[in-house]
Amino acid sequence: MKYRLMDVLACPYDKTFPLRLIVIKRTEHPERQYTWPRKPFCEEYCSYRDLKIKEHPKPDTLPCEECHRWEIETGVIYCPTCGRWYPIIEEIPRMLPDELRNEKDEVEFLKSIKDDLEKVAPDLAKKILYEGKPFKLKQ
Numbered sequence: 302m303k304y305r306l307m308d309v310l311a312c313p314y315d316k317t318f319p320l321r322l323i324v325i326k327r328t329e330h331p332e333r334q335y336t337w338p339r340k341p342f343c344e345e346y347c348s349y350r351d352l353k354i355k356e357h358p359k360p361d362t363l364p365c366e367e368c369h370r371w372e373i374e375t376g377v378i379y380c381p382t383c384g385r386w387y388p389i390i391e392e393i394p395r396m397l398p399d400e401l402r403n404e405k406d407e408v409e410f411l412k413s414i415k416d417d418l419e420k421v422a423p424d425l426a427k428k429i430l431y432e433g434k435p436f437k438l439k440q
Contacts (some may be wrong), residue, residue: 302373302394307348312380313396319346319353323422323429325414326375335366342369375414379425379433386433399435407436 304322308358311318341363347354347367354360378396383417387396388410395402411430415438419426430438 302376302389302392303366304347304349304371304373305343306394307378308343308346310378310394310396312383312385313398314385315383317379317380317382319348320379321379321425322351322373323377323379323418323425324373324375324422325417327371327373330370330372333370335369337365339351341366377414377418377422377429379429384428384432384434402435404436405420408438411436411438423429 307322309320310320312320335342340361341354343354344364345354346352347357347363347368349371350363354363357363372392373389374392378387378389378394380386385399387394388407389395390410415430416427418429422429431440
């Protein structure tokens with residue numbers, strides 16, 4: 302998943318925007334060249350720097366060239382309003398309605414990222430792991 306996708310994603314349940322992106326694993330692709338004619342590429346929200354573009358004093362100085370080179374392999378997209386979380390697995394964000402999600406697979410995913418999540422997002426780890434919707438770990 303590319304960082305810039307966060308510029309268009311909102312929570313399917315309560316329409317919260319922007320959502321929080323937690324990157325567990327990413328891969329750099331130095332061969333990727335940024336060729337978009339304008340900067341910034343994103344219109345509302347830069348998830349690479351976690352900021353609203355209209356609040357940045359010089360949006361044309363944002364590091365679009367750098368952001369463009371990264372692919373998020375594993376991570377979590379989190380809605381701070383309703384507490385739902387969505388996994389990013391093998392570069393694909395899985396933002397499905399609750400009734401189409403697989404509890405067994407998603408609990409296994411949480412177990413697999415638990416330690417990394419606690420390191421990279423200590424402020425959100427407990428909320429996602431033990432209070433998140435629709436699935437959570439047992440304490």
